[in-house]
Amino acid sequence: MSTNRAVAYRGPGVVEVIDTAYPEFELKDGPGVHPANVGRQVRHGAILRTVATNICGSDQHMVRGRTTAPQGLVLGHEITGEVVEVGPDVEFIRVGDIVSVPFNIACGRCRNCKEGKTGICLNVNPDRPGGAYGYVDMGGWVGGQAEYVLVPYADRNLLRFPDADQAMEKILDLAMLSDIFPTGFHGVVTAAVGPGSTVYIAGAGPVGLAAAVGAQLLGAAAVILGELNEARLAQARSFGCETIDVTQGDPKDQIEQILGVPEVDAGVDAVGFEARGHGSEASHEAPATVLNSLMDITAAGGALGIPGLYVTGNPGGVDEAAKVGSLSLRLGLGWAKSLSFTTGQCPVMKYNRQLMTAILHDEVHIAKAVNATPVSLEEAPQGYAVFDQGAARNYVLNPNGYIKTA
Known part of the structure; x- marks a missing residue:
């Protein structure tokens, strides 16, 4: 069984890199997980080895203690990864694909998803419309500031990059497609x-x-x-x-x-x-x-x-x-x-494919504009602290060493 490391919220102003469970195709109990989601089967999901996962300003609201986020919550909703396992109900996503993960989780089957309102899916959060990874009141889906993460409804949610080698050349730009x-x-x-x-x-x-x-x-x-x-x-x-x-x-x-x-x-x-x-x-x-x-x-x-x-x-x-x-x-x-x-969550899938194409064809250089700065997973607490002080940077965690830095 593989091991896993992740960034967890420990209380106002405190994050910590912890040992945590390797993902399974079943939702387990844990901090922030809605009781109605415990035991939920995710045969339609994929497990990713994380390529990049960003620290977001929305994460900072939780870390400052400005939300009702529970202590121990694994953070991270801006995820790019390599598929390492797929559930038995996954049809089109393959092991080895490099993919972007929209931060909002969408079943693809409810009325809102069918109307393109993927930020307010009706089936992923028992409390309210809309779900997300590693975020307070969003259903308790485990966050992706980790070495490995589970993504449900993989065929629906994952945006596959057409060429893995090209994607890795532009990975800091493509890492921005999950949210910002x-x-x-x-x-x-x-x-x-x-x-x-x-x-x-x-x-x-x-x-x-x-x-x-x-x-x-x-x-x-x-x-x-x-x-x-x-x-x-x-x-x-x-x-x-x-x-x-x-x-x-x-x-x-x-x-x-x-x-x-x-x-x-x-x-x-x-x-x-x-x-x-x-x-x-x-x-x-x-x-x-x-x-x-x-x-x-x-x-x-x-x-x-x-x-x-x-x-x-x-x-x-x-x-x-x-x-x-x-x-x-x-x-x-x-x-x-x-x-x-x-107002409300951005329906990421409404835009991410077109923005990916703009990046791949050099029409936009978003990583340079936001000053994307890769750091290791172990440096996450320092990244949170510096970002909270107003650094003009967008910190990108590099948990598995995919991003090559000078």
Whole structure:
């Protein structure tokens, strides 16, 4: 029997690399696993030897203790891997395939999956629509910041790269297909970005940077990122974006200096529920700031894409309302301006094949844009700590040595 090592949440501010069970084609009891899923047979699944698995900003919310994640939860939902075993019901995926794993788990059989709404599958999480690996309230599917991971519904969920050797040459770019690239792209698509658009993206972390790359791919005329971290703003400027330091005041005034008008065609929230204020309030958490600012900045008739995470349980919320995900929004302003809003998980499979093709044909270099930085599995705790301090990097764990580093 093979062994397995994985990254686990141990409590606020603490992650640890642990010995854990090698995956089986049956769900076992464990931290975060829904009791109704224990014993569930996964004959349709595949076991992957992990090629790359990213540390995500969404993981940081859990590690900071800002969710109801249980201690011992194995983390990781951004997975790329090599298939080493397949269940008896798998028909098309083969041992040896190099594949990308959408972070949202989709059965492919329910009404939502058949309508392309794979982020809210009805059959993978007994508590609510939508499942994911290694994440709080997402059904308890074991995370992929590990040497090996089980993926259910393999024929449906896995995106096979057409040429393994070519894939390994571009593996840092392709590793972004499991979440941040499609998620950022979904943000700008739902904000209706197109040729000649002007777009403001709040947040220059990995998803905000990925959204900026997506906006450029869609032909935006001006892509502006707002952030309070200068290193991340510099990263955005490195591939042609305009930037705004929100510690200097209202983004609206700075947008006017860039565009000549104080508004944009499209707005994207890549920050989420741990947003801070602007200007003199930038040191204080104010979770409705970004959404209210976007409603003010976005032109009448425009749209907001909201890939930033919002939760229903936030123990560290600034007030009792925030602790249950209730925010004081200027909905009247949004209504008066006829703004459209799109929230929720990105349906990764809606975009990942097309984005893969763009990568393989050198139309986009997402790893460079987000400053993808490979580290070993044992270095994960340090990667979490440095990323949490605002590093302008996207840490990619390399559990099995597939990624060759200088």
